[in-house]
Amino acid sequence: MLKTPAYAAAAPKSPLAPFAIERREPGPKDVLIDIRYCGVCHSDIHQARDEWYPGIFPMVPGHEIVGTVARVGSEVTKWKPGDTVGVGCFVDSCRACDACREGEEQYCGAGLVFTYNGLERDGKTPTYGGYSAHITVDQDYVLRVPATLPLDAAAPLLCAGITTYSPLRHFGVQAGDRVAVVGLGGLGHMGVKLARAMGAEVTVLSHSPRKREDALRLGAHDFVATSASDAFTANAARFDFILDTVSAPHDYNAYLGLLKRDRTMVLVGVPDPSPLSAFPLVMGRRRLAGSLIGGIAQTQEMLDFCGQHGVVSDIELIAIQQINEAWDRVVASDVRYRFVIDLATLPRE
Numbered sequence: 397m398l399k400t401p402a403y404a405a406a407a408p409k410s411p412l413a414p415f416a417i418e419r420r421e422p423g424p425k426d427v428l429i430d431i432r433y434c435g436v437c438h439s440d441i442h443q444a445r446d447e448w449y450p451g452i453f454p455m456v457p458g459h460e461i462v463g464t465v466a467r468v469g470s471e472v473t474k475w476k477p478g479d480t481v482g483v484g485c486f487v488d489s490c491r492a493c494d495a496c497r498e499g500e501e502q503y504c505g506a507g508l509v510f511t512y513n514g515l516e517r518d519g520k521t522p523t524y525g526g527y528s529a530h531i532t533v534d535q536d537y538v539l540r541v542p543a544t545l546p547l548d549a550a551a552p553l554l555c556a557g558i559t560t561y562s563p564l565r566h567f568g569v570q571a572g573d574r575v576a577v578v579g580l581g582g583l584g585h586m587g588v589k590l591a592r593a594m595g596a597e598v599t600v601l602s603h604s605p606r607k608r609e610d611a612l613r614l615g616a617h618d619f620v621a622t623s624a625s626d627a628f629t630a631n632a633a634r635f636d637f638i639l640d641t642v643s644a645p646h647d648y649n650a651y652l653g654l655l656k657r658d659r660t661m662v663l664v665g666v667p668d669p670s671p672l673s674a675f676p677l678v679m680g681r682r683r684l685a686g687s688l689i690g691g692i693a694q695t696q697e698m699l700d701f702c703g704q705h706g707v708v709s710d711i712e713l714i715a716i717q718q719i720n721e722a723w724d725r726v727v728a729s730d731v732r733y734r735f736v737i738d739l740a741t742l743p744r745e
């Protein structure tokens with residue numbers, strides 16, 4: 397086993413603190429990665445604070461991992477030491493179910509292994525995420541990061557990037573479509589950049605009126621402050637597609653009214669439940685859908701798309717010692733627009 401320095405939450409809602417974990421020695425099909433940067437996703441906070449379901453503690457969060465291949469197992473064909481790679485939200489799956497065979501591993505019914513707060517396929521070994529020095533991952537769950545992208549700003553593509561890219565592609569957003577992105581945080585700002593790169597006409601809907609200039613700078617064509625009294629009437633039936641990235645409970649019904657007839661609003665944010673009325677769905681044959689990250693093949697497609705279009709995240713690089721303060725700022729919607737941890741700051745023995 398490889399002793400690996402990390403930062404962990406010892407129990408639900410505990411602050412993160414230094415903690416040593418053990419990584420497995422790379423098996424024949426494994427890759428050992430030296431982690432250079434890891435993005436900070438709101439899901440890290442939801443899980444470490446038990447906001448979704450009881451978590452596995454101590455918890456080492458982090459699923460926006462980029463780094464360098466240090467060693468490979470004897471049967472690894474896809475990677476070699478020195479390669480620049482990424483790891484996203486999951487590190488294994490059953491490989492046999494319909495979802496896995498169709499390249500939608502994130503919906504694996506039989507054994508998706510989340511990068512942290514999960515169990516390996518043996519059903520007992522906890523997984524630990526990227527707030528750590530190294531990670532051992534099966535070669536099939538590793539992604540190639542285009543060399544043209546700055547590595548720190550590319551880290552958030554592994555979750556925020558694919559989580560917004562996947563529904564834009566799956567629901568067939570086309571050039572010229574009117575797309576609304578709700579919530580300008582880590583996911584939302586990637587949604588803006590990606591929808592814009594796909595040629596959509598993008599509007600940001602935000603509960604933070606002060607984000608207007610940023611929204612336009614990030615590529616949005618328009619900005620709606622949802623606190624304005626006429627926000628929902630003035631924009632009724634305006635959009636072809638709505639991507640809702642909001643992390644806190646809010647009124648889905650009001651946003652559904654902003655869709656044209658027969659169009660879809662996709663939830664990627666996972667807040668506590670909010671009441672849903674049939675009316676806005678029935679009155680316009682509108683659809684409300686959800687979407688979870690993306691499969692390995694589509695994640696690679698997204699990384700290559702970002703390489704071609706020069707799309708990365710707007711980040712604030714932090715030392716691991718700043719992580720608790722950074723989490724509080726994320727919860728306060730005060731992140732511009734993704735924190736990324738520089739793992740060189742992690743104390744090593």
Ligand code: NAP
Nearest residue numbers: 438579580581582583602603604642643644665666688689
């Ligand atoms: P984030 O950076 O904190 O962004 C969330 C945004 O939601 C904020 O920037 C804010 O945007 C808006 N918001 C926050 N509090 C609000 C409130 N009280 N009322 C209205 N709007 C509020 O979080 P993130 O990392 O982008 O993650 C967003 C959500 O997606 C989280 O729930 C996360 O767990 C989830 N997620 C889902 C997937 C998936 O696969 N489906 C993957 C990753 C993350 P404004 O200030 O512009 O209003």
Ligand code: ZN
Nearest residue numbers: 437439555556
């Ligand atoms: Zn995430």
Ligand code: ZN
Nearest residue numbers: 490493496504
């Ligand atoms: Zn499966």
